[in-house]
Amino acid sequence: MNKILLAAVATLALSGAAFAETAVAAPEFATVDTDANGTVSLVEAQAVMPELTAEAFTAVDLDANGELSVEEFDALVAARAAM
Template identity: 50%
Template sequence: MNKIAFVLAASALSATAAFAEGEAPAADAAATEAAAPVVTDTDANGTFSLVEVQAVYTAVTEETFKAADTDASGELSAEELQAAVDAGTFVAA
């Protein structure tokens, strides 16, 4: 048990040192590189229109957009947009 606590404490200290030196941990750097592009809600209505999505995901067609719009509201919620990105339906060019 003491060995586990020591290993965890040593890991925490090395992570703190990396932050103090201005280095990002490797996991954070990889996540930043793999982050999906951001779709901007230009009209600030809380959902994403086809035009807003196409500004980033230029290959999205009306058909693929409608397929991602699971509640048939005509716009995508943040959850619907994320699901389409996660499924590989929306791929940034």
């Protein structure tokens, strides 16, 4: 799982078009998970990362359930910070 997660992070880090190039503070999972269901939806993620595309979201949604777990969200934030 960690190798897959790292591959997703690397993929996002290399796709500079997916994120704006300005540095932005990393959002906290609990803050982004506005409905407190333990996952982050695309809509919730885009509320704090408006530049986030559906394709980039899907790339880190490793279990393809349409929601990001804490680990998947952390990978997204790490890839965004690497930009």
